[in-house]
Amino acid sequence: MQVPQGGEDLAGQPWYHGPLSRQKAEALLLQDGDFLVRASGSRGGPPVISCRWRGLALHFQVFRVALRPRPGRPAALFQLEDEQFSSMPALVHSYVAGRRPLSQATGAVASRPVVRQGPLRRSFSEVALMDSPAQAEPFRARKWSSSQPADLEHAGQTGQDDPGAGAAAMPVCTLPRMGSDPTLLKGPPPLGTVSDTLRASDGQLHAKAPTKPLRTPSLALPEAPGCTPTYCELVPRVPGAHKSPPGQRCPEPESPWWEAEEEEEEEDGCFVRPQAEVSFCPLAHASCLLGPQNRPLEPEALHTLRGLFLEHHPRSTALHLLLVDCQATGLLGVTKDQRGAMGVASGLELLTLPHGHRLRLELLERHEVLALAGALAVLGCAGPLEERAAALRGLVELALALRPGAAGDLPGLAAVMGALLMPQVSRLERTWRQLRQSHTDAALAFEQELKPLMRALDEGAGPCDPGDVALPHVAPAVRALEGEEPAGPLEESCERLLRTLHGARRAARDAPRFRQAAARRLRGFRPHPALREALTTGFVRRLLWGSRGAAAPRAERLEKFQRVLTVLSQRLEPDR
Known part of the structure; x- marks a missing residue:
């Protein structure tokens, strides 16, 4: 099946399954090369490419770089390890059509898309994945000024009793925290509604004002000791222009193996006669x-x-x-x-x-x-x-x-x-x-x-x-x-x-x-x-x-x- 090129809506791609758990995604991957794209519910909706390779189900989180709004350029860039793309469809098309490994560490190649069955079910956090301006506008209108912490108590209240049938069908999830906002204790209003009880200083919420960086790190944090890792790829390298907020320590991107420092040899180690000859040729992969x-x-x-x-x-x-x-x-x-x-x-x-x-x-x-x-x-x-x-x-x-x-x-x-x-x-x-x-x-x-x-x-x-x-x-x-x-x-x-x-x-x-x-x-x-x-x-x-x-x-x-x-x-x- 041909993978559509970039520039198309992500929700319209047959290989995009929306919010899907890791276990359900693995059940759909039957043969080596099968892949799908999903929104990870456990991590707030980042795009994840799930692929079966050499009998194992692997999951690769896609790194999303948000850009300042400007006419003529995309709202965000997407990347796995090195190259950046203007949309998720463009990224998937490049890796599938060129049979490129999704990560150098695994050598996994995605070749056969798993087609979605039935209508697409979206979650609120999925809006961040869509790169079309029409889908991003409702999300932009609901951002709150960091100078009005008192208003956050009324973030879930509206002047309307009936938000509409279209909004009622959407599940409610937690808003991502802004740069200096306190933790949101209440759920946001349904999509399509905006609170009418704004203060006088809410002029800061102009649509052209640049968005604040997310306090939650964009990169996957290391798993806790003793837990099975969820994602198998290396942490993607982040462009130097995208800094983390002050006081926030993000994990450093892993250096390539040829830049890693050699371990010091133990001085009291004893030589052991080799039992087998060593080969430095890498293992064969697709x-x-x-x-x-x-x-x-x-x-x-x-x-x-x-x-x-x-x-x-x-x-x-x-x-x-x-x-x-x-x-x-x-x-x-x-x-x-x-x-x-x-x-x-x-x-x-x-x-x-x-x-x-x-x-x-x-x-x-x-x-x-x-x-x-x-x-x-x-x-x-x-x-x-x-x-x-x-x-x-x-x-x-x-x-x-x-x-x-x-x-x-x-x-x-x-x-x-x-x-x-x-x-x-x-x-x-x-x-x-x-x-x-x-x-x-x-x-x-x-x-x-x-x-x-x-x-x-x-x-x-x-x-x-x-x-x-x-x-x-x-x-x-x-x-x-x-x-x-x-x-x-x-x-x-x-x-x-x-x-x-x-x-x-x-x-x-x-x-x-x-x-x-x-x-x-x-x-x-x-x-x-x-x-x-x-x-x-x-x-x-x-x-x-x-x-x-x-x-x-x-x-x-x-x-x-x-x-x-x-x-x-x-x-x-x-x-x-």
Whole structure:
């Protein structure tokens, strides 16, 4: 069922069920992906998205930001974690149509709306959810001045005995308290009626006067100890412009996991020999870019990715890649259980140990699939020659944004340079000539800066200071520890091997400093969910080989895709 876009009345949406209890909502969610929107009666009517995911019923409270009345803009904005929308229908349409996770912590994706049966039953507190001016006017006319506390005793009295049939059908609930008002002990008058006994000073209640902030916090407060939490998502991040009232302490928004401070290790802790190898690859979850079963190199997914990368500046893409690389390497986001299982504090230490075999294979896999994806970005451009030259320039600019002194992500830099130096890409003479003619600065930076830097890093002589580097180049050490012999004369190979092993030991020793450098670069960074997913190892594997081919042996997958790249390269520029 198609979800209506923003701009429509919330009450007219088939997936909106009005005031509905948590238990009744869970009874309506039967399969993974089922969702509905309801007004939570226990919390005074805030919108809640209820969704079933992986057999569990999850509830996500939507944060509502009230705006000062102004012509041409909405009365409020709605958000779950990052992006804000002008209406609830617009928010739901964006998450459902784009198959975006409702929260990064759960990965839950809403896909099938549960249609409301019967007429909609509204409560008084539900008026705050409606963003149409016609529905907001009666609520605005009934606000009371904070300078008339005596009048609040008569808030439930009217000069009419019969409020009308339409108002009598609406249930009565408690008014939200204003900024300096005392607690309301009596219920408000029914909708559609206003007290006629106003004092002389009630001129303050002009309709154009700005509304006072609610004393009750807009964010969900932490649950009491020992109680089952009602909402499973993280507390949404609040824009800095919306301050809490003086004297009111609201809970601080949770920092992302890459900004969390590392726990101090116990000095008297004893090392326990690991019983199982540790993996830092995130658990598989529903993709917002690929379906449950996909074929290799789906054109629609490639088109979406192309637009996604074109929307982001190379510096932004570099920070996304640094974040994913730090997670895949085990530099940031390492849990206490993972540290206890591997016996060390980070993946930079684990990859030098015998029980780091699984991590080393994952890092080799990541380096290879990212290089293949970068080569495909160039070889997949079957259009004009300038289009391929622009793709080369984009990779060069990304490599410059990843180099030491910038993002400092050397594994990401090695993957991008691996794509540019791949034989199928290097042989494109006409494309490289066009790059030198149309994008001279990028061509000079590649030849004079990036290629010498990459050669030094591969030989173990490149920069590795944690001040300039956030994540060191570990691919040579991983290959050496996995038994791959370095190429070249024996004497030079031995010297290179010694430098590589010494660099790996230095990286393991300086792991806390690298962690601080990476966290400093990522402080305040808020990634785009789709771009972050597009840079993960699991997604690239599925994109290149399909959901079935991704499970094939690594050597077989690499050999097949190398042949695909060779065919593409020959079609673009046949041998003369």
